[in-house]
Amino acid sequence: MTCWAGAATAKGIEFQPVGTVAERWARNNLETNRKASDMMTTDRVDLKNRYLAAVLAFLVPGLGHFYQRRWFKGAIYSVCILTTFFWGMHLGRWKIVYFRWERGNKTVGYLSQVCVGLPALPALIQSWRYGPQEGHFGRRGSGRLSELEETIDASFRGRFVPTETGRMTSLAAGPAQGRIQLQPVPGEFGDEVRGVFTGTVAGQTDVVLQLSGPVEISPRLYASEGIPADLLDGQTDSDLPTVFVSDRRYIRCEVVDENSAFQSSAGYLEGTVPRPFWNWFEVPLEEPAKQDLHRQLGKFVELAQILTWIAGLLNLLAIWDALEGPAYGYGDEKEEEKKEKETDSDDGPPGKPSQKTPDAEKAGSGSGAAEPVGGKTQ
Amino acid sequence: MTSLLATTNMTWYLFPLALVVSLVYSASRYELPSRIIRHAISCFVRIILFMAVILALLWWLSFRL
Numbered sequence: 001m002t003c004w005a006g007a008a009t010a011k012g013i014e015f016q017p018v019g020t021v022a023e024r025w026a027r028n029n030l031e032t033n034r035k036a037s038d039m040m041t042t043d044r045v046d047l048k049n050r051y052l053a054a055v056l057a058f059l060v061p062g063l064g065h066f067y068q069r070r071w072f073k074g075a076i077y078s079v080c081i082l083t084t085f086f087w088g089m090h091l092g093r094w095k096i097v098y099f100r101w102e103r104g105n106k107t108v109g110y111l112s113q114v115c116v117g118l119p120a121l122p123a124l125i126q127s128w129r130y131g132p133q134e135g136h137f138g139r140r141g142s143g144r145l146s147e148l149e150e151t152i153d154a155s156f157r158g159r160f161v162p163t164e165t166g167r168m169t170s171l172a173a174g175p176a177q178g179r180i181q182l183q184p185v186p187g188e189f190g191d192e193v194r195g196v197f198t199g200t201v202a203g204q205t206d207v208v209l210q211l212s213g214p215v216e217i218s219p220r221l222y223a224s225e226g227i228p229a230d231l232l233d234g235q236t237d238s239d240l241p242t243v244f245v246s247d248r249r250y251i252r253c254e255v256v257d258e259n260s261a262f263q264s265s266a267g268y269l270e271g272t273v274p275r276p277f278w279n280w281f282e283v284p285l286e287e288p289a290k291q292d293l294h295r296q297l298g299k300f301v302e303l304a305q306i307l308t309w310i311a312g313l314l315n316l317l318a319i320w321d322a323l324e325g326p327a328y329g330y331g332d333e334k335e336e337e338k339k340e341k342e343t344d345s346d347d348g349p350p351g352k353p354s355q356k357t358p359d360a361e362k363a364g365s366g367s368g369a370a371e372p373v374g375g376k377t378q
Numbered sequence: 379m380t381s382l383l384a385t386t387n388m389t390w391y392l393f394p395l396a397l398v399v400s401l402v403y404s405a406s407r408y409e410l411p412s413r414i415i416r417h418a419i420s421c422f423v424r425i426i427l428f429m430a431v432i433l434a435l436l437w438w439l440s441f442r443l
Contacts, residue, residue: 072411072414073405073409076401077402080398080401081398083398084395084398303391307395314399314402317403317405320406325409326408330408331408331410331412332410
């Protein structure tokens, strides 16, 4: 059974045999397979080492395409995906990307965020670093406080509060600002803390205070902790509300009364020391800080999270594109097909001479191809 | 910053987000820059129209509530 295909020309519709049904089916199948092959990996795109490109695309959106010298697409991916991700991070005050995987507290959304690659990967390291920290919820209820385990040598901002029994009468209560040095040393009954503060206290300059334990200090790694506003400003008004901050670390230690023969306490220093960027960035967020974030930003917390999730999901498309090439093809297939058709019609495949039908004569000249329903059979 | 966030209607965030999604999706479909741009524009328009229809539907459903 031979199939016939007709094409409208200026002289009418011309029919030409296109082979048997089986041949036609095989040809169509071949054509479909060729198109599917083009969809997956187009030969016109040099993917270089596609696996390396996929890894690069995962690490930094667009980097895999830059490696493949696909500059335009690389620029689109890097600008769009990274902008969306950091836009979300900014809206969420840089606290919405973190990884925590505990019973009842799992950041499932991180599985999407991590697809952005390097910008989200530190959360895994921070989660691992954050886990082993020990501590307990301090009396301020704003975070975990623990004993000093490492040497502290940093700028200090806070206040000095003398005890009623302290004999160091030369210093009044007031703001304290300067440098604090603390270190654990072996003592008579185990480890003790010794240190010194140099700076300004209640307006007096060049004050030197000898410090000792017990020391209360918030964890080294903390995404955000509640610190009374008066401590941040170095004021003495204790009625100010708690402020959640990331880049400061709460510390409190005793001041030794040098006039006393028994090294009794003359008061205490309470304030904050700086917390480095890598000790709060993408560190798991504790519940009080999370609630504070929701209280301050409201629904924008969800929006910020969604933006980071979308950025991660979009990068999956970029990774796949670096691995397999464009999904639908190069983009000028229709033009190519037109050219091919034109070339084919110019060459004219060998076949039966054209036949005119009465209908075609009535229709006159037409554009486009016309095929009889069901094909003309012989 | 907080006041700025509070005064910004969240709906406006849809436009840059739709643009980003359209661009990245189109870039993953084609290789030719002109085709990517054309596809991205049509995709962006479709997303905005779809969201506008949903907005209108919700507005109609919540009318006089």
